[in-house]
Amino acid sequence: MSDNVDRAQKQVAAPQFGTATIAFAMVGLAVLLTLVQYAGALPEWLHRVPEALVPNFAGWLDAIFSFVKDDLGLLALTRFLTEGLEWLLDASANIFFGKRRWPNIGPIPWTALAAAVAVVGYYLGGWRLALMGGGTFIWTALIGQWKIAMQTLSVLAIAAPLAFVIGLSLGIAAWKYAWVDRAIKPILSVLQTLPFFTYLLPAVIFFKVGPTAGAVATTIYAIPPMILMTTLGLQKVSDEVVEAGKMSGCSKFQMLRYVYLPSARTEILVGVNQVIMLCLAMVVLTAFIGMPGLGAKLLAMMGSFKLGRSFEIGVTIVLLAVTLDRMSKAWVIKQPEHFERDTPFWKRHQMLLLGLVLFVFFTLLSWVMPIAGEIGRGQDFSQGKELDNLIKWFLNIDWVKATTGFLRAFLNVKVLIPFRNFMLSIPTPAFILLVAAFALALAGRKQAIYALVFFGFVALSGWWDRAIITLYSVTAAVALAALIGLPIAILAARSEAWAKRMLLICDTAQTFPSFIYLIPAIMLFGITDIAVIFSILVFAMVPLIRYTIEGLRTVPPEMTEAADMSGATSWQKLWNVQIPLALPTMAVGFNQAIMFAFFMVIIAAFIGTQDLGQELQRTLAGTDLGKNFVLGICVALMALTFDLTIMKWAADKKRAMGLT
């Protein structure tokens, strides 16, 4: 801690006077409190907030919710919206997998859809994308997961466009009116740190159990990045373009439609990419509230240790994710095509026509050959059962069993449990002081006050112990991720080729829906604490490696050359030049790792944790909106404290080093 304080003082341009002293004093007080507690002399009310003092936040919130829901008639309104949404979802369900609803034309034959996707892939990015898109859909059909994959896609096809439209409109509003921007910003940061489980219960209550609730929760979760990217893009439109638009006499709407939006095309499409990826990740997670599809099947298979079958579903999800990601990214890069006047229709739209022809061809073919329309049960090539046995056999090999068993025992008994007990042994006020001191030393007074208020609320919420256990999982996993990830990243950054390869791996891994990371964890460690830590670790390591490599690779060459000339060894160069300069970027990676960890630790409740996530998951079984919300806010506030502190530090540091 003192190290950080010193560095913060030396390097931040204008350190506030006395910050270090105050931070020291706070740490000192915290240590003192803890020691008194160990000596057994601390009164109980200073160790933990007494239950009598815990305000009934959940009760109050419940009262507010039921007032809004029943007395103000919000439920009637949302139920009305549900009807419309359900109609859309039913129609898309009919088209994708043949649910018996209007318009009664589905399901699309798998061959036709695969062909259409391949054509889209070719249009966007040539043969490679065509192969990837077509291949993914053929794999899905052959492995016997077509119907569940289509159930997932049918919701995605509604949720993603909805999130896009709402996000775009709000983004435009925030760019146009400063007050909207001001009002939206804090809400967005809370929304982005709120655990996904918190979205689920209100969605079920207000929007009916099943796909409608899942679609609503997914849509809401995917909106924030769209808003951010839209505003970002619109703000960047250059004055010259705006002038040109004005001179040609555009009306306000025309300005938006023909000047601003096309100029912000790249950012908006990046937003679209994020919307699609988030939607996919979340649709899978809505299995927890009964959304059928890939997620539900994966949940059921993982729950019953059918690991081979889980693995196959995991592959499908990953393939879909990568395909959607690559295609939408290719769309970002692809410039709009312009044709000469009088180019015949068929020439301008040849790809569209080709797609249509293939689509119709395969649809007709499926009438003659039913196998081209639907692969029935028992006709697929799934090797799930064989894989199940293979994995079981592997885990039963003596040395594998010994290794995982040893890791489990060693990490649990020697590292994790003592660490958890240590964190739990710190008195609440001391813990809050430590966090505030950390924020003060790294970022400043404002962040320290946020830390005090946020953690103060967590203490008052009555869920302190569970919150600490959540925090313990996050810290333990991120620390382990750093121990493993940083050396990998530093090694990879030494050569251009390896850095590229590693970044590609990280990029790909980041497109995987979070749920996927649970599969290897459960495979290796079963339902144990280690599996929880392991899944968070892997998930959090990705941004850590990525930002570290980027940080190290973007160190200005002058700096490294200067180090070379002054005869530094490569170790000295790394330690004294590259890492300090890369630190702000690495901090961003750290921050993202922590955010990811907070996200994952809640989902990992599925494996069986004792933290806030477990309570959150438990609320999904009832109608305790108040409790659900309090728990979600606790997680969000803890995550926000770190987010605000670390991002402020990274920004300060970058400015001080003249990197921005």
Next chain:
Amino acid sequence: MIKMTKALTAGALALMSTTAFAADSSDPIVIPIHNWSSQIVMSNVVGQILEEKGNNVEYVTTDSQAVYESIRLGDVTMELEVWEGAFGASFRAALEKGGIVDVGDHNAVTREDWWYPMWTKDACPGLPSWEALNDCAAIFATAETGEKGRYLDGPVDWLKHGQERVAALDMDFVVVNAGSAAALWAEIGAAEADKRPVVVFNWTPNFAEAVWPGEFVEFPAWEDGCDKDPAVGPNPDALYDCGNPATGYLKKAAWDGMEAKWPDAYAVLEKISFTNPQIAQMAKLVDIDELEPEDAAAQWLEGNKDVWEAWIN
């Protein structure tokens, strides 16, 4: 394209016309699916019986506690397994609010509680008393639980109150929730190999009793109000200080609009009644024979025509 549309609409119309003559609405009857096998198979069995009769049926996966709220609102049409021990509280609460009706009992006796396979008794001879179990807590310890014993409870959403009971009776146990019912069977199976003592959540009727003979732990007997009134049960200051009912009911429940909307289907639902062995057999088809639920249901229907054909005629 157009051809396909036409053909398909024609098909859909043909399908609808067959049902149009029945008194039942052609809207789908929504049957909920939860996360244990007998319920999944039974729901598919009943769904296929109703489809046989010409009703439209849809399945929706829901939480097993929240489902009663969904039934009240008509989002879900029926629930085929209302276990007294697990869902009695949610069911009663929903009955009080209105919108849900009790469609009668299955011919089955249910019990859900802490349970151990027989070999556990060798290591802890005082069983099945809960005090004896508590005295041997140490033999149930794992790497994660330290000195305390581990009790593997059902998935969190079953709201088993294991945690509360451990606190109320001051037991030396840590409650760990399994991810699903299958995780419970995996644990018993793993323990069987080296006859390791385990105590897990289990219930009857279930296939498990045929595969692994075992007993329920005898907790202080259930008294009405044990989950509402701290004074009931041995610990005067705590709820959940009793075992679950030892002879619980297994009910069917339905949305109160069902009888008017699908009268025929409702009449069938009233007649439906499964017995302990039948329910255990349904679970076995999925848990042991690894059939997909729809196939398991089809197979069960095939083999038990005499049971269900009486219900629809």
